Amino acid sequence: xxxxxxxxxxxxxxxxxxxxxxxxxxxxxxxxxxxxxxxxxxxxxxxxxxxxxxxxxxxxxxxxxxxxxxxxxxxxxxxxxxxxxxxxxxxxxxxxxxxxxxxxxxxxxxxxxxxxxxxxxxxxxxxxxxxxxxxxxxxxxxxxxxxxxxxxxxxxxxxxxxxxxxxxxxxxxxxxxxxxxxxxxxxxxxxxxxxxxxxxxxxxxxxxxxxxxxxxxxxxxxxxxxxxxxxxxxxxxxxxxxxxxxxxxxxxxxxxxxxxxxxxxxxxxxxxxxxxxxxxxxxxxxxxxxxxxxxxxxxxxxxxxxxxxxxxxxx
Amino acid sequence: xxxxxxxxxxxxxxxxxxxxxxxxxxxxxxxxxxxxxxxxxxxxxxxxxxxxxxxxxxxxxxxxxxxxxxxxxxxxxxxxxxxxxxxxxxxxxxxxxxxxxxxxxxxxxxxxxxxxxxxxxxxxxxxxxxxxxxxxxxxxxxxxxxxxxxxxxxxxxxxxxxxxxxxxxxxxxxxxxxxxxxxxxx
Numbered sequence: 001x002x003x004x005x006x007x008x009x010x011x012x013x014x015x016x017x018x019x020x021x022x023x024x025x026x027x028x029x030x031x032x033x034x035x036x037x038x039x040x041x042x043x044x045x046x047x048x049x050x051x052x053x054x055x056x057x058x059x060x061x062x063x064x065x066x067x068x069x070x071x072x073x074x075x076x077x078x079x080x081x082x083x084x085x086x087x088x089x090x091x092x093x094x095x096x097x098x099x100x101x102x103x104x105x106x107x108x109x110x111x112x113x114x115x116x117x118x119x120x121x122x123x124x125x126x127x128x129x130x131x132x133x134x135x136x137x138x139x140x141x142x143x144x145x146x147x148x149x150x151x152x153x154x155x156x157x158x159x160x161x162x163x164x165x166x167x168x169x170x171x172x173x174x175x176x177x178x179x180x181x182x183x184x185x186x187x188x189x190x191x192x193x194x195x196x197x198x199x200x201x202x203x204x205x206x207x208x209x210x211x212x213x214x215x216x217x218x219x220x221x222x223x224x225x226x227x228x229x230x231x232x233x234x235x236x237x238x239x240x241x242x243x244x245x246x247x248x249x250x251x252x253x254x255x256x257x258x259x260x261x262x263x264x265x266x267x268x269x270x271x272x273x274x275x276x277x278x279x280x281x282x283x284x285x286x287x288x289x290x291x292x293x294x295x296x297x298x299x300x301x302x303x304x305x306x307x308x309x310x311x312x313x314x315x
Numbered sequence: 316x317x318x319x320x321x322x323x324x325x326x327x328x329x330x331x332x333x334x335x336x337x338x339x340x341x342x343x344x345x346x347x348x349x350x351x352x353x354x355x356x357x358x359x360x361x362x363x364x365x366x367x368x369x370x371x372x373x374x375x376x377x378x379x380x381x382x383x384x385x386x387x388x389x390x391x392x393x394x395x396x397x398x399x400x401x402x403x404x405x406x407x408x409x410x411x412x413x414x415x416x417x418x419x420x421x422x423x424x425x426x427x428x429x430x431x432x433x434x435x436x437x438x439x440x441x442x443x444x445x446x447x448x449x450x451x452x453x454x455x456x457x458x459x460x461x462x463x464x465x466x467x468x469x470x471x472x473x474x475x476x477x478x479x480x481x482x483x484x485x486x487x488x489x490x491x492x493x494x495x496x497x498x499x500x501x
Contacts, residue, residue, distance in 0.1 A: 003396055022398075029382070029399040038435040041385035301385075305396040 004302045008120045008127040011136035012177035020181060024146055026298035027291070034070065034294055044073035047304050049105045050098050053130070054080040054091075057109055059265050059289060060130050060139070064107050067296035076103065091115065092122055099125055105304065108132075126303045134168050134229060140264050141174030143295040145182055147288045148219060151260060156183035161213040163189045163245065164223030164272050167196050168230065171223060171264045176202055189213035190245060193234040194225075210245050214255055221262040222247055222273050238271055248274040252282075260284055321448065321465060321475070322489035330464045334445060335367045337462050338414065345376035347440075348412040353429050354382040354400035357417035359481040360447055364416060379404035381415075386428040402432075409437030414461075419475045420446040423458030448475055448489065467491065 002022050006014055015023075033041060049068050053061055061077075068075045078098065080086075085094060095106065105126040108116050113135035120127045131137040149155050160179050166172045166188045179186050180203065187205035188195060199206060207213040214220060225241060235241050247261070261273070261283040269275050278285060322330065342348040345368070352361025358380050369375040384399040415429055426444060433439070447464035453471065469475070474492045478484035 002398070026399060029385075029401065032402055033385070036435055037437075040435075042431070043385045043390050046391070302396070305391060 003305060007303070007306055008116070008129075009138050009299055009303060010116050010120060010127065010129050012138045012141050012174045012181070013136070015138075015181070017181045020142065020145070020178065023142055023295065023298050023302065024149060026302060027142075027146055027294040030070075030297040030301075031291065031294040034290075034297075040070050040072060042072045043301055044068070044071040044304055047071075047104045048074040048076070048102060049107065049300070050076045050078060050103045051130075052078045052095065052098065052106055052108045054085070054108075054110045054115075055131065057130070059292065060109065060137075063289070063292040064128075064130060064139075064296050067293050067300055070293070071297055071300055073105075073300070076101075092119070095119055095123055099123055105300065126306070128299060128303065131170055133170065134173075135170050136174045136177075137170040137264075138174050138178075139292070139296055139299060140171050141178040142299070143288055143292040144171075144175055144221065144262060144264070145178045145184075146295055147262065147284055147291050148184075148260075149182075150287070150291065151284060152218075155179065158184045158219060159187070159217045160184050160219045160221060161187045161189055161207070161217035162221045162223065163210060163213060163247065165194045165225045165234075166190050166199065166223070167194045167234075168226040169223050171221075175221060176204055180204075187213055187216060191235050191241065210247070211251065211254070214247075214251065214259060217259060219260045219262060220247065221264070223264065224266060224268055224272055242271050246270075246272055246274065247277050249276040249280070252277060258282055262288060265289070317493045318476075319491045320488065321467065321491055322487070324487045327487050327489070330447070331363055331367055334462050334464060335364060335371055338364070338368065338445070339371065341443075342376075342412060342414070344372060344374075347410075348414060349377040349379065349406060349408060350414050350416060351379045351381050351404065351408075351429075351433065353415060353417040353425060354380055354384075354402070356419075356477060356482070357415075359479050360418050361416040362481070364445070377406050379406065381429055381432055383425055383428040383432050386432040388424060388428065404436050407437045408433065408439045410440050411437070412441045412443070413439040414443045414445055416445045418446065418477050419448045419450065420444070420458070420460050420463075421450045421453055421475075422455040424455055426458045427456050447477075450475065 004019050051064055065075055107128045107130050109130040111133050113133035115132050116127050116129040129136060129138055145155050162172050162175060176186050187207055188199060189207045189210055192208060261277055263285045267278055350361055350365055352358035365375060365378045380403050382400045382402045384397050443461040445462040446460045449460055449463045449466045450469045451466050452468060476490040476492045478488045480487055
């Protein structure tokens with residue numbers, strides 16, 4: 001079959017359309033497995049995976065761990081709080097120590113953009129980026145586009161508006177790449193202070209009025225305000241943000257069409273999205289989470305097929 | 316390339332009829348039996364057997380398709396990974412008699428992985444294997460078929476080429492193919 005050309009999953013930017021479609025096909029088989037009474041396959045039984053999280057995470061970490069366990073891999077978890085990182089160990093030293101314990105694959109989340117790329121250059125294991133600062137979050141973008149594909153049967157030609165804190169969002173950048181590779185049209189919408197300065201260069205539409213963005217799109221991907229990454233004030237108050245950019249039922253009822261609502265989580269209810277929208281029938285937020293496990297299984301499976309120490313026999 | 320014909324259309328029809336009669340001898344009306352075709356190529360034979368049984372019994376036995384890709388023992392050991400196919404088993408096989416169907420039985424490894432995959436859908440009462448072609452003397456694991464269309468003795472360099480209409484061929488033909496060694500060129 002076709003296989004992934006990349007050895008690591010560092011970002012969507014490095015993937016081709018064909019590779020994304022291969023990941024989707026593989027993920028759909030894993031989704032079927034996840035709906036069986038016994039949700040486990042033995043594929044990765046000789047693989048050890050370390051989940052290395054230097055930043056907080058609920059969904060991504062759980063989702064990766066479940067995906068690894070469903071594939072029968074051995075799993076070790078590391079989180080920077082309570083570790084020797086606090087004693088001054090460098091990233092490369094920490095990782096080399098983990099790898100010395102015979103670990104084959106690394107799932108890493110780090111606050112610095114490019115941390116997984118740095119590791120990919122210096123270590124042997126397969127690296128999977130589970131979010132690097134404000135740069136990329138490839139598995140999130142893959143599960144988002146997979147969910148769109150599942151709901152509409154295609155991504156090609158769909159209009160997707162990404163609404164919220166684009167400047168600090170790795171989900172936004174990865175989603176823009178993934179959606180464009182699959183042929184969707186992308187618009188970003190948010191307060192002008194939270195839009196990256198050269199965002200137009202990515203060939204996306206820019207809109208400052210959330211109502212206009214909603215009128216344009218088929219799918220709205222709503223992002224959280226990432227207060228933990230904001231050292232200065234980008235808008236006067238959360239209340240004001242919510243007033244001008246929050247998605248609520250009244251706003252959606254005012255449109256003359258139905259749109260699908262997505263959110264990568266964690267949700268700040270009442271700020272970027274109201275509860276009646278997040279829990280409505282148009283929201284596919286929990287489908288995204290369900291698909292996340294299948295997508296991550298597919299990525300682990302496809303990358304594990306390319307074990308670095310494995311040399312095919314020459315015939 | 317040298318080709319030898321194993322099955323043409325009439326012979327295939329007779330063989331499928333004979334296999335169905337053998338199945339009915341053991342499974343009677345199929346009230347407690349199910350048929351599972353192995354992906355990717357066993358499903359076509361399974362379909363034909365299922366359709367023929369429907370003619371003979373006036374009812375179709377429960378049919379499923381099983382993909383074994385994620386259960387194979389050669390993952391990370393072959394130079395190119397195999398792409399998975401769909402699994403559709405819409406029934407529990409708990410306490411059932413299962414008939415696994417594949418086109419060719421060669422090393423037996425696919426059947427071994429299929430048995431691994433199958434028990435995730437319940438604990439069957441009994442498992443049988445039906446193959447159209449049994450390549451004798453080439454087993455890697457101790458797996459034998461319960462029902463066999465035709466036994467052939469082959470060497471490893473030979474391949475069995477199955478051309479069925481469902482796979483896009485003009486007519487049903489099954490061949491043994493031997494690749495001739497290329498003459499050494501200086």
